[in-house]
Amino acid sequence: MEKELATRPYRPPRLRGRLEGYFQKTVIVLGLSIILAALVTRALNDSEAGILSHPPRHASATISRCHSITAKVSPPQDFHKRSHSDRFVHGTKPVLVKRATIWTGGKNGTEVYRGDILLDKGLIKSVGRLHHGVLAAYGSDLVVVDAKNAWVTPGIVDIHSHLGDAPSPALDGAEDDNSSKGTVQPWLRSLDGLNTHDDSYQLSIAGGVTTSLILPGSANAIGGQAFVIKLRSTEERTPTSMLLEPPYNIDTSFPDPSLPPRWRHMKHACGENPSSQYKDTRMDTNWAFREAYKKAFDIKQKQDNYCSLALAGKWKGLGDFPEDLQWEALVDVVRGRVKVNAHCYEAVDLDALVRLSNEFKFPIAAFHHASEAYLVPDLLKKAYVTDSRHLLYEAQQAYYYGFPPNLAIASVTSTAAEVMGMGHHLVIWDSHPLALGATPSQVFIDGIPQLESPHVAQKPQNYNDLPKVPNFDKEAVEAVKYEGLPxxxxxxxxxxxxxxxxxxxxxxxxxxxxxxxxxxxxxxxxxxxxxxxxxxxxxxxxxxxxxxxxxxxxxxxxxxxxxxxxLVSFGSPLGLNHIQAEDSTNDGDVFDPLVKGVPKILGGDTAIVRAVDGLLFGSRDAYLAYRVGVTSGITAPTHGNFYSGLGTSFSLGAAHKLEAGAVIQDITAVHVSVRHFSKPSVSTQIAALRRLLLGPHKGATGHYFKKVVEGEIPLVVEAHSADIIATLIILKKEIELETRINLKLTITGASEAHILAKELAESGVGVILNPSRPFPYVWEDRRILPGPPLSKDSAIVKLVDRGVTVGIGCEEIWSARNLPFDVAWAAIEAGGRISMKDALAIGSVNVQKLLGVEVSEEDxxxxxxxxxxxxxxxxxxxxxxxxxxxxxxxx
Missing domain, CATH: 2.30.40 (Urease, subunit C; domain 1)
Structure with missing residues (x-):
C-alpha cells in the first residue's frame, strides 16, 4: 500500500475532484452514445423487419382476434357451475319425476337404473335417489310427477330437420330451405327463413322430439349454415328466441374474441341432389366444393400469416385483418369449428367428400341418408373426423332389423346430441321406447311440460319391456356381400x-x-x-x-x-316404378284432358288408360314388401292433376306378367283426384266429374263411368280436404237420386275425413287413409286428427267407431314394406278397440273391397x-x- 502511494503522482485535491467529475461525465456521455447507437440500430432493424415503435390503434383488438381464431370450441368457464339455464322462464316451478326407469345414455347407452329426476330453473339438477331434505327445501312449489316405473329418456334430437324453413302446411312462397342463386352458398343461414308458425312443431314434440337441427335444403352443394332450436314456443315468439346455444356471431358479422367459440353447423349435399337442381354432374359438384374450399383455405392461410406478424409486433404495412363475410363460415369449417352435415347417398359421393375433408383438413360431423354407408365403413373412418314426430319409429325399425337396442335409442338422443355438440332434455314414455307405438306421456323442454292433458292409449304390461325381435344376421351379411343388391x-x-x-x-x-x-x-x-x-x-x-x-x-x-x-299395398306407384326418381325406369304420367287435350291416336278426350298395361314386375321395392307379408298391390295410372284411369291388382312376388297369378284383376276401379293445388279450380274438377258421371257417356271413358253409375265398379277419388269430401258426398247423393242405384265411392288420402265420420258412414263411403298417420303437408291436410298424445282418438279409430269401412295406404313405393308396422300401430293406438282380425282386415280385405278387387276365400x-x-x-x-x-x- 505504501509503495503504491509513493509511486502515484501527486495531485492537489481540487484538481483531483475536477478530473473525477470529467471522467464521470465522459463515461455517461459515452454510455448514452452507445445506448443511442443501439436504439438507432434496433430502430433501423425493426424498420426493416416491419416493427413500429408505436403499434396501430387496432393492435389490441387485432391481437385478441388472432388469439380467438385458434381457440377451441368450448362452453363458457362457468357453464357447469351455472344455477339456471339461459332459456329459463321465470315462474316455472321445479319438477320432481319420481319412480322412473331412467335411460341415461351413459356407458354407450347401456346405463339404466331406477330413481328420481329433479328439474329446476331449466336444468336437470339431480338424477337418482334424492335426500328428503333436498326436496323439502322446495316446499309447496315442487311439482311431483309419478312416472310409475315408466321409461324416461333424454329428449329425441332431430339432427336432420327442415322444420320452419319448409313449414307445414306448405304454401307457395313460404318454403325457405333451398336457394336457386348458386351451387355453393356457405353465407346463407337457415335462421333467416325460420317460420315460427309451423304446425309441425307441436306434432314433433308429441313424438318426443325436443331439439332439432334446422338445415338448409339439399339442392345446393353447400346450402348454408344450420341452427339448433328448441321446439318449445317462447313468449318472445321469434326465431332467435328458439335457438339453443347459438354461435356468438348471429348478432354481429364477427364474434366477440373474448368469448369461447360455440359450435356452428353447415349443410353440404352431393350426388343427385345438386345435380337435379343445377343440372350439374358429380364432377361439376365436386369441383365447386374444391373451388370453394380453396378460397376458404387461402383466407385461413392469409389470416394465419397476418397473425404471425401481428403477434410478433411487426405492424408496418400489415393493414387490416384479412377476412371476407361471405366466406367466414367456410373458413371456420377449415378451422374445425363447424359441424358439417353432409347429405350423401352413394359410396362414390361419400368417397369424394372424405377426400375433400382430407385435402383441406376439415371434420365431417355426420353423413345424412348415406344409404350405401354400410358398404364403406372403413372409408368413413378415414374422414378427417367423422316427419320428425315419428323419428323414434326409425330407431324402432333399426332395432327390429338387428341394430343393438342401446345404440338404437342413442341414435336419436345422446348420439345425435353429441354429433351436434349439444346435450339433454326429458321425455316420459308410456312404454319401452323401442316398442312399436311408444308415445310420450310428457315432454319437458327447459323444465317446462309441453303436453297439456296428454292422451295415452292403454297398452299391455309387457310393452314396458324391451321387445323381442327376429334375427336378420343372414340378410345383413348378404346385403354387404352383394353390395346392397342381394x-x-x-x-x-x-x-x-x-x-x-x-x-x-x-x-x-x-x-x-x-x-x-x-x-x-x-x-x-x-x-x-x-x-x-x-x-x-x-x-x-x-x-x-x-x-x-x-x-x-x-x-x-x-x-x-x-x-x-x-296384406295389400295401395297409394304409391308400386308396380309402375322401379326407381321413382328415374324417369327411364317408370311407366310415366297419363295425359289429363282437364289440363291439356289428349292425342287423337288415343281416342282424344274420351280415352281412358289402364294401369295393367304399364305394370312393371320384379322391382326391389315389390320384393322387399313381399318378404314382410305384403303379397299384392293395387295401383292406378300415375297422374299429376285430376285424371288417372283404371286401377289394377297384381302379385308383388311375380317375376313377369305372363306368370300364373301375376295379374290378380285387370281392371278394379276408376280413379281421379280432386285437390286444391291441382289446376284448374276445385269447382271445375267437380263439374268435370259430374259430367263424366251423368253423361253423355262417350267412348272408353263413358263406358267405364257408366259402369260406376250402374254400381258395377267403384269410383275412387283422392281427396284430403273435408270440404271436398263433403262435396263428393253431396255429388254421390245427386247421382243416386237420379239413377236410383247405389254408387260405390271410396275416398283415398282423406286427411280430414274424420271430421265427416258420421256423414261418411251414413252415405256408405269408404276411406283409405294415406298416410295412415296423417301429417299437415299442405293446407287441405291441416285439420288432421293427430292421435295420442295430442288427441284421444286417431283418425282410424274415429272412423271405425262410426262404422266407416277403413283401409290403410302407402305413400311411397319404398314404404310398402312398412305396411305391417303401420297396421300394427293403428291397432296399438286404438287401445284394444281394434282386434287382431279387424286390424288384419284394415290392411287387406278392406283395401281390396274398397278398390273393387274381387278375391274369393279360396284364392x-x-x-x-x-x-x-x-x-x-x-x-x-x-x-x-x-x-x-x-x-x-x-x-
Missing part, C-alpha cells in the same frame, strides 16, 4: 305339400272380413298347404295321412308363429310367420301360400 326373388318350395308345425294361430279371409280359424296358447298345432292352398289346420294331424305325397312334404317350424292373410294369399303373428314385431315372415300361383314360397 337376390330377393322368392323361391318355391320343392314338392306340392308344405307342412307348418308349431302353429299358434291361423287367420283366413272371408268375402268381407278376416276370421280366426284356430288359436291355442297351450297345444300348438299344424297347418298343411297343398299347391299353395291351405287344406288343413288345427291341433289334429289326421289330414296328413290322407294327403298324397305327404312323405315328400316340406316341413317348416313356425316356433309358435301364425298364418294370416297377406286369397296367406302369409306364414315364425315366432309370432304377422303384426307382432318379434315375428318374421318365412313363407307365402298362393293358391292363384299354385305354390308355397319359402323366404
Amino acid at each position: 337376390p330377393l326373388a322368392p323361391k318355391k318350395a320343392t314338392g306340392d305339400v308344405v307342412v307348418f308345425t308349431n302353429v299358434r294361430s291361423v287367420y283366413k279371409r272371408t268375402a268381407d272380413a278376416v276370421k280366426l280359424l284356430f288359436a291355442s296358447e297351450t297345444e300348438l298345432g299344424v297347418a298343411v298347404a297343398q299347391n299353395g292352398s291351405l287344406v288343413c289346420s288345427g291341433v289334429h294331424v289326421d289330414c296328413l295321412t290322407a294327403l298324397d305325397g305327404a312323405a315328400d312334404a316340406t316341413f317348416v317350424d313356425l316356433e309358435g308363429g301364425s298364418i294370416a292373410p297377406g 286369397a294369399d296367406l302369409v306364414a310367420t315364425r315366432g309370432g303373428e304377422l303384426l307382432d314385431v318379434h315375428s318374421k315372415v318365412v313363407g307365402v301360400l298362393s293358391p292363384r300361383r299354385r305354390s308355397v314360397e319359402i323366404l
Whole structure:
C-alpha cells in the first residue's frame, strides 16, 4: 500500500475532484452514445423487419382476434357451475319425476337404473335417489310427477330437420330451405327463413322430439349454415328466441374474441341432389366444393400469416385483418369449428367428400341418408373426423332389423346430441321406447311440460319391456356381400305339400272380413298347404295321412308363429316404378284432358288408360314388401292433376306378367283426384266429374263411368280436404237420386275425413287413409286428427267407431314394406278397440273391397310367420301360400 502511494503522482485535491467529475461525465456521455447507437440500430432493424415503435390503434383488438381464431370450441368457464339455464322462464316451478326407469345414455347407452329426476330453473339438477331434505327445501312449489316405473329418456334430437324453413302446411312462397342463386352458398343461414308458425312443431314434440337441427335444403352443394332450436314456443315468439346455444356471431358479422367459440353447423349435399337442381354432374359438384374450399383455405392461410406478424409486433404495412363475410363460415369449417352435415347417398359421393375433408383438413360431423354407408365403413373412418314426430319409429325399425337396442335409442338422443355438440332434455314414455307405438306421456323442454292433458292409449304390461325381435344376421351379411343388391326373388318350395308345425294361430279371409280359424296358447298345432292352398289346420294331424305325397312334404317350424292373410299395398306407384326418381325406369304420367287435350291416336278426350298395361314386375321395392307379408298391390295410372284411369291388382312376388297369378284383376276401379293445388279450380274438377258421371257417356271413358253409375265398379277419388269430401258426398247423393242405384265411392288420402265420420258412414263411403298417420303437408291436410298424445282418438279409430269401412295406404313405393308396422300401430293406438282380425282386415280385405278387387276365400294369399303373428314385431315372415300361383314360397 505504501509503495503504491509513493509511486502515484501527486495531485492537489481540487484538481483531483475536477478530473473525477470529467471522467464521470465522459463515461455517461459515452454510455448514452452507445445506448443511442443501439436504439438507432434496433430502430433501423425493426424498420426493416416491419416493427413500429408505436403499434396501430387496432393492435389490441387485432391481437385478441388472432388469439380467438385458434381457440377451441368450448362452453363458457362457468357453464357447469351455472344455477339456471339461459332459456329459463321465470315462474316455472321445479319438477320432481319420481319412480322412473331412467335411460341415461351413459356407458354407450347401456346405463339404466331406477330413481328420481329433479328439474329446476331449466336444468336437470339431480338424477337418482334424492335426500328428503333436498326436496323439502322446495316446499309447496315442487311439482311431483309419478312416472310409475315408466321409461324416461333424454329428449329425441332431430339432427336432420327442415322444420320452419319448409313449414307445414306448405304454401307457395313460404318454403325457405333451398336457394336457386348458386351451387355453393356457405353465407346463407337457415335462421333467416325460420317460420315460427309451423304446425309441425307441436306434432314433433308429441313424438318426443325436443331439439332439432334446422338445415338448409339439399339442392345446393353447400346450402348454408344450420341452427339448433328448441321446439318449445317462447313468449318472445321469434326465431332467435328458439335457438339453443347459438354461435356468438348471429348478432354481429364477427364474434366477440373474448368469448369461447360455440359450435356452428353447415349443410353440404352431393350426388343427385345438386345435380337435379343445377343440372350439374358429380364432377361439376365436386369441383365447386374444391373451388370453394380453396378460397376458404387461402383466407385461413392469409389470416394465419397476418397473425404471425401481428403477434410478433411487426405492424408496418400489415393493414387490416384479412377476412371476407361471405366466406367466414367456410373458413371456420377449415378451422374445425363447424359441424358439417353432409347429405350423401352413394359410396362414390361419400368417397369424394372424405377426400375433400382430407385435402383441406376439415371434420365431417355426420353423413345424412348415406344409404350405401354400410358398404364403406372403413372409408368413413378415414374422414378427417367423422316427419320428425315419428323419428323414434326409425330407431324402432333399426332395432327390429338387428341394430343393438342401446345404440338404437342413442341414435336419436345422446348420439345425435353429441354429433351436434349439444346435450339433454326429458321425455316420459308410456312404454319401452323401442316398442312399436311408444308415445310420450310428457315432454319437458327447459323444465317446462309441453303436453297439456296428454292422451295415452292403454297398452299391455309387457310393452314396458324391451321387445323381442327376429334375427336378420343372414340378410345383413348378404346385403354387404352383394353390395346392397342381394337376390330377393322368392323361391318355391320343392314338392306340392308344405307342412307348418308349431302353429299358434291361423287367420283366413272371408268375402268381407278376416276370421280366426284356430288359436291355442297351450297345444300348438299344424297347418298343411297343398299347391299353395291351405287344406288343413288345427291341433289334429289326421289330414296328413290322407294327403298324397305327404312323405315328400316340406316341413317348416313356425316356433309358435301364425298364418294370416297377406296384406295389400295401395297409394304409391308400386308396380309402375322401379326407381321413382328415374324417369327411364317408370311407366310415366297419363295425359289429363282437364289440363291439356289428349292425342287423337288415343281416342282424344274420351280415352281412358289402364294401369295393367304399364305394370312393371320384379322391382326391389315389390320384393322387399313381399318378404314382410305384403303379397299384392293395387295401383292406378300415375297422374299429376285430376285424371288417372283404371286401377289394377297384381302379385308383388311375380317375376313377369305372363306368370300364373301375376295379374290378380285387370281392371278394379276408376280413379281421379280432386285437390286444391291441382289446376284448374276445385269447382271445375267437380263439374268435370259430374259430367263424366251423368253423361253423355262417350267412348272408353263413358263406358267405364257408366259402369260406376250402374254400381258395377267403384269410383275412387283422392281427396284430403273435408270440404271436398263433403262435396263428393253431396255429388254421390245427386247421382243416386237420379239413377236410383247405389254408387260405390271410396275416398283415398282423406286427411280430414274424420271430421265427416258420421256423414261418411251414413252415405256408405269408404276411406283409405294415406298416410295412415296423417301429417299437415299442405293446407287441405291441416285439420288432421293427430292421435295420442295430442288427441284421444286417431283418425282410424274415429272412423271405425262410426262404422266407416277403413283401409290403410302407402305413400311411397319404398314404404310398402312398412305396411305391417303401420297396421300394427293403428291397432296399438286404438287401445284394444281394434282386434287382431279387424286390424288384419284394415290392411287387406278392406283395401281390396274398397278398390273393387274381387278375391274369393279360396284364392286369397296367406302369409306364414315364425315366432309370432304377422303384426307382432318379434315375428318374421318365412313363407307365402298362393293358391292363384299354385305354390308355397319359402323366404
